[in-house]
Amino acid sequence: MIDSDMVATKKVSCPAGVSIDAAEDVFLLLAARAQALADAHLWRVDLDRMNRVIGCELIVPRGADTHIVHPYAVFRGAVAARAAKVALVHNHPAQNLVLSDGDRILTEMMAIFGDLLRIPVYDHIIVTDKAYFSFNEAGLL
Numbered sequence: 001m002i003d004s005d006m007v008a009t010k011k012v013s014c015p016a017g018v019s020i021d022a023a024e025d026v027f028l029l030l031a032a033r034a035q036a037l038a039d040a041h042l043w044r045v046d047l048d049r050m051n052r053v054i055g056c057e058l059i060v061p062r063g064a065d066t067h068i069v070h071p072y073a074v075f076r077g078a079v080a081a082r083a084a085k086v087a088l089v090h091n092h093p094a095q096n097l098v099l100s101d102g103d104r105i106l107t108e109m110m111a112i113f114g115d116l117l118r119i120p121v122y123d124h125i126i127v128t129d130k131a132y133f134s135f136n137e138a139g140l141l
Helices: 023-034 071-080 101-117
Strands: 007-012 042-047 053-061 085-091 121-127 132-134
Touching: 023 042, 023 053, 023 085, 023 121, 023 132, 042 071, 053 071, 071 085, 071 101, 085 101, 101 121
Parallel strands: 085 121
Antiparallel strands: 007 053, 042 053, 042 085, 121 132
């Protein structure tokens, strides 16, 4: 059983109905939120079957390394929103786009869990203030 006190989630406003055709669209959607943050944050963007945004949520681990995020915390809101797929976004406060082992593990774990739920991970995008890295565009997802 998952301890729901381990993780908080917070709905964040994002324009519903916006079409997501590429990682750059997701970057532009959340870039302003991710700019100049001192800590790493992880967001989930819920998409319908036509890749239109139906919601966004900030996933906040409590008392844990930001790379340690349970799939339950990430996908609970996506299931409730009846998302067809999700895009994951997290910032690198150090302003580098170098992938860590934690980035790769998180992506792989979420992709497996999403496939089990039949809510695939459309992309995992790492953002800095001015640029992004897309696991999907790099062929890593």
